[in-house]
Amino acid sequence: QICEEMEMEASIPLSAQGGASREEVAAMSFELALIPSLTMLVGGMYPVITSKPPGKRLTYALQHLAAGILLCAVAQELMPTLSAAKSQTELAAIVIGFTLAVAVMVSLEHLLGDLEEEEEGDAEEGEGAAMHTPLLPSEGGVGAQAGGGIAGDFGRASSNTPVRSYAAQSRQLHEKAAQAERDIQPFPWPFAAAVYIDCMMDGLLIGLTLVTSQSAGWFMSLALCVEMGFLGLLFSTSTTSQPLMRRLLANVMGPVILSASSLVGGLVVNSLTNSPASLVGCTSFGTAALLYMVCEELLVAAHESGQDHVWWIDLQVYIGFMFSLVLSKAFE
Numbered sequence: 001q002i003c004e005e006m007e008m009e010a011s012i013p014l015s016a017q018g019g020a021s022r023e024e025v026a027a028m029s030f031e032l033a034l035i036p037s038l039t040m041l042v043g044g045m046y047p048v049i050t051s052k053p054p055g056k057r058l059t060y061a062l063q064h065l066a067a068g069i070l071l072c073a074v075a076q077e078l079m080p081t082l083s084a085a086k087s088q089t090e091l092a093a094i095v096i097g098f099t100l101a102v103a104v105m106v107s108l109e110h111l112l113g114d115l116e117e118e119e120e121g122d123a124e125e126g127e128g129a130a131m132h133t134p135l136l137p138s139e140g141g142v143g144a145q146a147g148g149g150i151a152g153d154f155g156r157a158s159s160n161t162p163v164r165s166y167a168a169q170s171r172q173l174h175e176k177a178a179q180a181e182r183d184i185q186p187f188p189w190p191f192a193a194a195v196y197i198d199c200m201m202d203g204l205l206i207g208l209t210l211v212t213s214q215s216a217g218w219f220m221s222l223a224l225c226v227e228m229g230f231l232g233l234l235f236s237t238s239t240t241s242q243p244l245m246r247r248l249l250a251n252v253m254g255p256v257i258l259s260a261s262s263l264v265g266g267l268v269v270n271s272l273t274n275s276p277a278s279l280v281g282c283t284s285f286g287t288a289a290l291l292y293m294v295c296e297e298l299l300v301a302a303h304e305s306g307q308d309h310v311w312w313i314d315l316q317v318y319i320g321f322m323f324s325l326v327l328s329k330a331f332e
Contacts, residue, residue, distance in 0.1 A: 029207040029266030032221040036228040037255035043232035044251035063302040066227040068320025073223040077216040097284030199258040207265020
C-alpha cells in the first residue's frame, strides 16, 4: 500500500503534492536543469581543453544514442498526457500545439539555413579575393624594397645579392593572405542561434514535464544529458577558429539559457495545471519539437556524410531507448 501511494504521488502534478507553490516548482525545475546544463558545459569544454574534436564514428554513435533516449522520453512521459485527452477542446489543443511546433521548427531551419549559406558565401568570396588580388609594386611595397620593381630585381641580381623573384614573393604573400582569411572565420551566428533556441525549448520542456509529474521531470532531465552533452561538443567544435574568450563565452551561454528557461518554465507552466487544454497543447508542442529534433537533426546529421551504415552505430538508437525505458522504471 505504501508503494502504491508513492507511485500515485509521483504520477500526479507536483503542484498538487502538498500544495507546492509556484516558486517551489520553479526551484525544483531549475535544480533539474542543472544536470543537462553541466553536461553541456563539460561537452563544450572538452574540445577547448584537448584542442581536438572527437572522431566521426563516436559523434555518429552519440547522435543515435541521443535519438533513442529522446524517443523513449516522448513515448514514456509526453504521449500518456496526449492519449488521456478526451474533450473536444483538448483534441483541438493537440492539433494546434503539434502544428505550431512543426511550423516553428521548419521556419527556423529554413531561416537559419539561408543565413548560414549567405555567411559561407561571403567567406568564400573573401577568400577568393585574397587569393586572386594581384600584388602590384608600389612605394614601400615589394617593388620599392627591391629597388624599384623588376628593374630593382635585375640590379640586385647583377650585384650578386641573393633575392627571391617577384613572382615567388607574390605567391608567398598570396598564400599568407589566404591562410589569414581562413584563420579569421566569421562567428557561426546561425548555428549559435539554433543551439540557444534548442536550449530554451529544452529548459521549458523540463518545467512542462515536471508539472505533468515529478518523475517525468527527473526522467526528462536525465534524458537530455546525452543530447545536451553532444550539442555542447558539436557547438564548441564549430567555434574552433574563434578567440579563446569569445569561444568560452559562447559555450557558457548555452547552459545559462537552459537553466534560466527551466526557471521560467516552472513559473509559467505550473499555472497550466488549472487549464487542462492549455497543458495538453503545451505537451503536444513539446512532443512535436522533440520528434523534429530526432528525425530532422540528430539522425539526419549522423548520415549526412553519405557513408554506409555501421551496425554498431545504428544499434545505439535501440540501446538508448532501452536504457531510458529501464531508467524510467527506477523513478516509478
